[in-house]
Amino acid sequence: MKYVILFTALFFAGAAVAVDCVECHESIDVAMHTENEATLAVCADCHAIGDAHEIDMEMHSPELTMKECTDCHQMEK
Numbered sequence: 001m002k003y004v005i006l007f008t009a010l011f012f013a014g015a016a017v018a019v020d021c022v023e024c025h026e027s028i029d030v031a032m033h034t035e036n037e038a039t040l041a042v043c044a045d046c047h048a049i050g051d052a053h054e055i056d057m058e059m060h061s062p063e064l065t066m067k068e069c070t071d072c073h074q075m076e077k
Contacts, residue, residue, distance in 0.1 A: 033066040040064040 036042075041062035043049045 028066075028070070030066060030070050038066040040069060043069070 038046075039062060040055070040060055043066075044055075044062075049055065
């Protein structure tokens with residue numbers, strides 16, 4: 001039973017870690033996006049991010065700023 005709990009905890013911890021987006025995507029121009037006050041909602045509208053990725057909206061909100069996204073997902077240029 002303790003192994004099941006350990007496995008479950010490790011699986012959840014791995015799933016909760018932010019994905020490094022630059023493994024698949026080029027770095028983004030954070031300054032330009034920050035200057036334009038981009039948010040997660042703007043990303044979804046402008047880049048159709050929801051078409052390629054399922055965003056966990058329990059962990060994210062549409063008001064997240066581009067700086068907050070890049071800090072967590074290591075996308076800084």
